[in-house]
Amino acid sequence: MNIPNTNLKRVVIIGSGFGGLQVAYKLNRKFLQIVLIDKNNYHTFQPLLYQVATFGLEPDYIAKSIRTIINNYYNFFFRLAKVNFIDLKTQIIFSNMGELYYDYLILATGSKTNFFGKKNIEKFAFPMKTLEEALNLRNCILQRFESALYEKNYKKQCLLMNFVIVGGGPTGVELAGSLAEFKSSIFPKDYPELDNKKIKIHLIQATKRLLDGMSESSSKKALKYLKNMGVNVWLNNPVKDYDGKILSTNKGKLKSINVIWTAGVKGALIKGLKKKYLANNRIQVDCFNKVKGEKNLFAIGDVAVMKPNGHPMIALPAIKQGIHLAKNFNRFFYKKQLIPFNYHNKITMAIIGRNKAVCEIFFLKISGFFAWLIWMSIHLIKIVGFRNKLLTLINWGTQYINYNKSIRLIINY
Secondary structure, eight states, X not given: OOOOOOSSEEEEEEOOSHHHHHHHXXXXXXXXXXXXXXXXXXXXXXGGHHHHHTTSSOGGGSEEEHHHHHTTOTTEEEEEXXXXXXXXXXXXXXXXXXXXXXXXXXXXXXXXXOOTTOHHHHHHSEEOSSHHHHHHHHHHXXXXXXXXXXXXXXXXXXXXXXXXXXOOSHHHHHHHHHHHHIIIIIHHHHOTTSOGGGOEEEEEOSSSSSOTTSOHHHHHHHHHHHHHTTOEEEOSOOEEEEOSSEEEETTEEEEOSEEEEOSOEEEOOOBTOOGGGEETTEEEEOTTSBBTTOSSXXXXXXXXXXXXXXXXXXXXXXXXXXXXXXXXHHHHHTTOOOOOOOOOOOEEEEEEETTEEEEEETTEEEESHHHHHHHHHHHHHHSSSHHXXXXXXXXXXXXXXXXXXXXXXXXXX
16 A cells, blocks of 8 residues: 555554544654545545535535645555455455555444345435435435426325435434425425425334433424424334335335435444454444454444443544544553543434524533524534634524525536
8 A cells, every 4th residue: 555664563544534533633653653544535524414415515514635634744644445354363454455564453434324134225215324425315305306396296296205214313303304494494485386385204213202312301302393393203113114115114104215214323344353343233342442352453433332331323432532542552652551431421412403402411401592502513613624614604604594505406426
């Protein structure tokens, strides 16, 4: 992979997500040569993917070139490649762009959509885990409305505008709320020839309430917001199958060609890891984020699980683990005692729509405008790059004043 050989120990980091970037930032380059590998040349702020899919933000507002991020760091190399296999014995990774030896390997590959073995759903439903998938969904939604203008058959027209979201976690709730706002405030202006009553938005959740990771009171508040916005919420209703036109659930069938799958994620694993290291599609690590049984193999973020119960597969634990692992690396080279990782989920939140959100900070439960303001502020702070923060803030401000989502472009790529 054309990385220069030096007397320094080489740390290879696979994945430039929240955890991977943080550990790369914080490692001491006096002692280590750092190589960051990713299949994309950009970092994506995934919590805002749904806004790209629903015409709220352009993709480059929530993505930033990795080379732009690291161009002021010495002894730091980035390679655009897809890692296919890890040989733990020889300490060599194999990618589509060549091989590379490592002294230490950090896996920060994140997660991917979990279809729970349902092959038909994987084939026909729309996932929304990557920037490409969000753009594909945006194109599809807008194209459905354009196609509806040409459709004379009433049932077929309704089918084009029937949207089903599977998964009542934060992503599903936020996506449903965003589509509902589009239906009420933007659709009548863009498509006056179409009856917006034909647009149906369904949110299906397998468990008895939305937002399982939050308190029951926050779940009820989110449910109330969505119902008031016209979303049809189906609780305790696991999905069985989907053939591209009919979605089969425990409570019946829904006709839709627009099924969006946000029902779960699993660790994005790389071949070569021993099965004894894995648990539920994640890599088991100890309190120092080290893979058990290996001296120089580490995992952080969504792909890692730390006993007893693991951590939520969201951005904040990944960021904290990345920072913590880098500190421990630096302490090791200064011959200081390592510190075990300890994480407490201090804040959880979900936005439903304009001035509508739920937020839990420690034992404090907030909803409505103030929760919405907290959600906006925290997400704005976490976006990588000043330009992206500024553009996002301007865009949000313009949308708030004008009741409009201006990025309604169908871009085929």
